[in-house]
Amino acid sequence: MAVYQTRSHFERKYGYLTDNPKIGADLATHYWNPGNSLSHRETIQSLTGATLSGRPLAEFCNLGNDALWEKAKQKIEAAARRTSSDETAHLDASIHIVHGAEEIASTTESVSRMWRNFETWIEKNYKADVTS
DSSP: OHHHHHHHHHHHHHSOOTTOHHHHHHHIIIIITTGGGSOHHHHHHHHHSSOOOSHHHHHHHTOOHHHHHHHHHHHHHHHHHSOOOOGGGGSOOOOEEEETTEEEEESSSOHHHHHHHHHHHHHHHSOOOOOO
16 A cells, blocks of 8 residues: 555656656655654655555556556656656666576666666567567
8 A cells, every 4th residue: 555655646746756866865755764763654644745545556456457558658658758867877886687697787887788788688588579
């Protein structure tokens, strides 16, 4: 319930979730920084301004396939229109994407290079079977 309430809050507040740099600051302020000084219910209230509720989860579960697909397409189209900033390049992290013993991609060169290598690997190994 809390995940869907949190997602719903951010979608209302910022309009989108993926690659949104504002979300991390809110999560840090309301969820992570208080640690165990607040209960789970209190962190939800702190972030969303509402008590813990199953409403966002129920609303999602009650969407039919067509409505869910339409919502997904709208999110994909909106994401394609947003300009991307390579803010993830400043993570100060070493990231390795592996499949078994195979290293698919890493941040050794750059975050952008890691994503290109990962996309290439996905395209090579999981070609979409599109028949319409």
